[in-house]
Amino acid sequence: MNSFLPGLYIVSTPIGNLEDITLRALNVLKNSDKILCEDTRRSIKLLNFYGIKKKLIPNHKFNEKKISNSIIQSISNGERISIISDAGTPIISDPGLIIVKECIKNKIDIFPIPGVSAVSTAMSVSGFDDQYFFYGFLQKKSSLIEKEINKIKDYDANIVFFVPAVKINFYIKYFKKFFKCRNIFIGREMTKIHETFYRENLDKFSGFKEKLKGELTVVLSKKINNSSQENFFDENKLIKDIEAYLKRYSLKDVVKLVSEKNNLSKKKVYNICLSIKKK
Incomplete structure (x- = not known):
């Protein structure tokens, strides 16, 4: 691939089903000199599935700043380095922003290789309109959660969150407190065998009795009236x-x-x- 230039490649990977990856993404990974990833144990499964033999370098919140200089140096020396996350599009609520900023600072080329995103996947099946605000992960402490939500509670748009399944009931109580008159969509195990969608009226929803696993994509609708509420049911x-x-x-x-x-x-x-x- 002669046109495969030195630089940083932001490569989207599947969020569950390993077949949800573009031909271009596979070509880029096959031609990379190094691949940065969150967890080598998870990323190796994807590479093995497609027979890609490349060096994986851990890149997470604990070491990203430490390795950024060596990555910049490698690209400056003519290497082609890709960055992937455990699932979906890198940088979006995932590590990588520090290295991207360093590349911009050093005038190094950055190439987006688009693909799957849990955000657009959830929105496409939510039943809500296409105007949304992506928030990502909320804080863990109650005082910080309330401070964050107070800033966005009156947004006239659908709002997308990432929530660990084990904490969903914890966060639902804050959603119910601050986001009145809204519907809630929850995507679990999206694109996987046990893919499940939950659609509820948030005011009436009391949470889950059973324990859920994995990460959830949660979408809160715009404020609803009676006519729009009627169109939203399982x-x-x-x-x-x-x-x-x-x-x-x-x-x-x-x-x-x-x-x-x-x-x-x-x-x-x-x-x-x-x-x-x-x-």
Whole structure:
């Protein structure tokens, strides 16, 4: 690849499914002299999957500043260095910003190799409009969380957060306190076998009873009114509920019960009931 110039390559990698990577990204990784990564144990799985044999250099929040000078020197000597994260697009809530700034400071070329991002993936299936504000990870201490959220609680846009699954109920209590009249979308294990989406009205959502694993992408909707709220519901769960009700109650009673419980129009519920009965 003669046109593969010296510089820093910001390479997007899969967020779960290893097939979600571009041909260009694979070509860049194959032609890199070194690859910076968060965790060599995770990144080696991706490289082995595609038969790429390259030197991996750990690059994380504890050593990024320390190694930045040597990386700049390597690129200045004509090397092509790629940076990847454990999942998705590097720098976005991941290590790498220090090295990018050093490259800019030293007038070293930086090449974006776009691809998968958990942010755009979640937004595409959230059911919300395309205006959003990406926040990333919140602080861990209560006082700092409240200080941060106070700055953004009135934003008239969808807001995207990254949340560790084990802490989701902890953060939901702050979402409920500061973000009134909004819906919440939660993407778990996106693009993986156990991919699951949760869609709830935040005011009514009390959190999860079971323990979740991994990292979650959470999207809070814009403030909602009754008409927009009606368009937001978990259809699969609703169908299961209606199927159970129809075995016990009349069609008329089911329509009344479900429409009131889920804040949906009777016509919408009636049509769902009819489609179930026709199966």
